[in-house]
Structures are given as structure tokens and as C-alpha cells.
Amino acid sequence: MFTVRLALTLLLAAIAAALIAPWVAPALAWAGFHYPFPRILDRVVMVAMAVGLGWESRDLRLPARLRTAFAQPSHNLGAAGLGVAAGFGAIGILWGLAWLIAPPIARTNSSSFVLTFLPAIVAAAIIAIIEESFFRALLLDAIADDYGQPTALIASSAVYAAAHFVRSPARFQLNGIHPLAGLATLLAGLRHLGHPMAAAPGLLGLFLLGLLLGITFVTTGRVYFAIGLHASLIAGAKTFRKFAPGAQTAPGWLSGWGFPPLISGPAAWLLTLALLLVAIRRGTASAPPRLPQSGALKS
Numbered sequence: 001m002f003t004v005r006l007a008l009t010l011l012l013a014a015i016a017a018a019l020i021a022p023w024v025a026p027a028l029a030w031a032g033f034h035y036p037f038p039r040i041l042d043r044v045v046m047v048a049m050a051v052g053l054g055w056e057s058r059d060l061r062l063p064a065r066l067r068t069a070f071a072q073p074s075h076n077l078g079a080a081g082l083g084v085a086a087g088f089g090a091i092g093i094l095w096g097l098a099w100l101i102a103p104p105i106a107r108t109n110s111s112s113f114v115l116t117f118l119p120a121i122v123a124a125a126i127i128a129i130i131e132e133s134f135f136r137a138l139l140l141d142a143i144a145d146d147y148g149q150p151t152a153l154i155a156s157s158a159v160y161a162a163a164h165f166v167r168s169p170a171r172f173q174l175n176g177i178h179p180l181a182g183l184a185t186l187l188a189g190l191r192h193l194g195h196p197m198a199a200a201p202g203l204l205g206l207f208l209l210g211l212l213l214g215i216t217f218v219t220t221g222r223v224y225f226a227i228g229l230h231a232s233l234i235a236g237a238k239t240f241r242k243f244a245p246g247a248q249t250a251p252g253w254l255s256g257w258g259f260p261p262l263i264s265g266p267a268a269w270l271l272t273l274a275l276l277l278v279a280i281r282r283g284t285a286s287a288p289p290r291l292p293q294s295g296a297l298k299s
Contacts, residue, residue: 006060021045097254
């Protein structure tokens with residue numbers, strides 16, 4: 001089954017990265033690069049997973065899935081733009097609420113805003129492309145092959161939400177060689193999921209967002225709208241606390257209850273649900289037929 005094979009590939013890649021990272025850290029330090037070990041571990045995990053997916057790409061039908069998800073780019077630029085507009089529209093509503101209920105503390109410098117926002121949108125676009133390629137084009141599509149689209153939407157959204165809570169509890173330098181440091185840091189990164197009450201607001205918001213992004217992928221067969229929406233929401237969330245009027249004093253229902261900001265608040269939940277309902281209504285009648293299984297293509 002695609003889902004089991006994919007899960008095993010990612011698990012083995014994560015374990016391999018955790019064993020390799022403690023040797024990469026001192027090598028980088030010797031070369032004069034001093035990075036926090038959790039950052040090094042994150043990058044090694046990403047590389048290991050990319051290698052693992054590349055190794056299993058034929059059995060997972062990864063090239064075919066990506067070709068389908070990113071097909072007809074020029075034809076789908078409008079969908080990407082519509083996603084950007086929808087995301088910034090939602091962020092604009094949150095900024096407006098922040099202005100109304102919490103007057104600005106200080107005037108925002110326009111040049112500072114541009115210099116901060118432009119790098120944020122570039123970084124957000126890269127993150128959105130990577131995450132949509134994995135969580136929708138690969139994970140959702142692979143689970144759908146095994147269990148059908150409804151289960152795939154729910155399962156991939158749950159994994160998407162949980163994955164954002166796997167993060168190191170601290171930033172620290174690794175001095176010397178500690179072979180088990182990677183495994184210890186990887187396990188420590190799971191501790192946030194061990195506090196369900198504290199994590200619940202963020203998990204709910206991310207789950208709803210995962211459903212929204214997943215449904216736009218299922219109903220269009222492409223990732224362009226999801227990438228545009230995803231990128232604009234990330235850029236808005238990254239700049240909200242710094243530039244939104246009154247964001248520092250906004251209540252939790254608007255700015256969020258914990259991690260991540262914004263999406264862990266009820267205001268963002270309601271906006272996500274509204275976009276979700278629109279996506280369902282617009283996409284129900286236009287969902288494309290699924291590609292046949294690889295075996296059917298050969299027959």
C-alpha cells in the first residue's frame with residue numbers, strides 16, 4: 001500500500017537523519033559554521049527525507065503525482081492569483097479587527113514594512129510550494145489511492161496539523177560528538193503533542209486549514225490555488241504581530257491562543273470555515289476524475 005510505504009520511508013529517513021546530524025554538527029563547527037543543533041537536525045531531516053522519497057519515487061509514483069499537481073502552469077496562474085487574493089483578504093479582515101478593537105500603539109514605517117514584507121512573501125512562497133507538494137500532491141493523493149478521498153482529506157489534514165508541532169523545545173549548540181543527541185532532540189520535539197489542551201487551539205486551526213487546502217486540491221486537481229492561499233496566509237501571519245495595528249494588545253480570540261499565531265484563534269477558525277464552505281460549494285460540481293492506478297495504466 002502506498003500509505004504504508006510512504007510512512008515507512010519517512011520514518012526511516014527521520015531516524016537516519018537523527019543518527020547522522022550529531023556528526024554533521026561538529027564537522028560544520030570545525031569548518032567555522034556555528035548553527036544551533038536543532039536547525040542542523042531540521043536540515044538533515046529534510047535532506048534525508050528528500051533522498052528517501054527520491055529512492056522510492058518510482059513505487060510511490062512521485063513524478064507522476066507532481067506532474068499532475070503542477071500541470072498547465074500558465075493556464076493556472078489565475079488560480080494562484082485567486083488563492084493569494086483570498087488569503088490576503090482573510091488577513092485583511094484580521095488586520096481590520098485588530099485596528100478596531102486595539103488601537104495602534106505606534107505608527108508603522110512604510111519603508112520598514114516593505115523591507116520586511118517582501119522577504120516574508122518570498123519565504124512564504126517557497127514554504128507553500130514545498131508543503132503543498134508534500135502534503136497535498138503526495139500525501140493526500142497517496143492516501144486517497146488506498147482509502148479514498150474523504151479519508152485522505154481528514155488524515156492528511158491531521159498529519160499536516162501535527163507536523164507543525166514537531167519542533168525542538170530549545171535552541172542550543174552541540175559541542176563535541178554526542179551520537180544520541182539527534183534522537184533525543186527528535187523525541188523532545190514531540191513533547192508539544194503531549195500537552196493536548198495547550199496544543200488544541202493550534203491543532204484545530206491547522207486542521208481546518210489543511211482541510212481547506214486539501215479540498216481545493218481535490219476539486220481542481222492542481223496545487224496552484226492552494227499555493228497562493230497558503231503563501232499569502234504565511235506572509236500575513238509572519239508580519240501580523242509586527243505591523244498589524246494593535247496586534248501586540250489584541251485578545252487571544254483574534255491574535256491566537258498560543259502557537260501558531262492567528263490560526264490558533266477563533267477569528268481565524270471562522271474565516272477558514274467560511275473559505276472552506278465556499279471551496280466546497282464551488283468545487284463539488286467540477287471535481288476532476290482521478291488518475292487510474294499505475295497498474296491500470298500498464299494494462
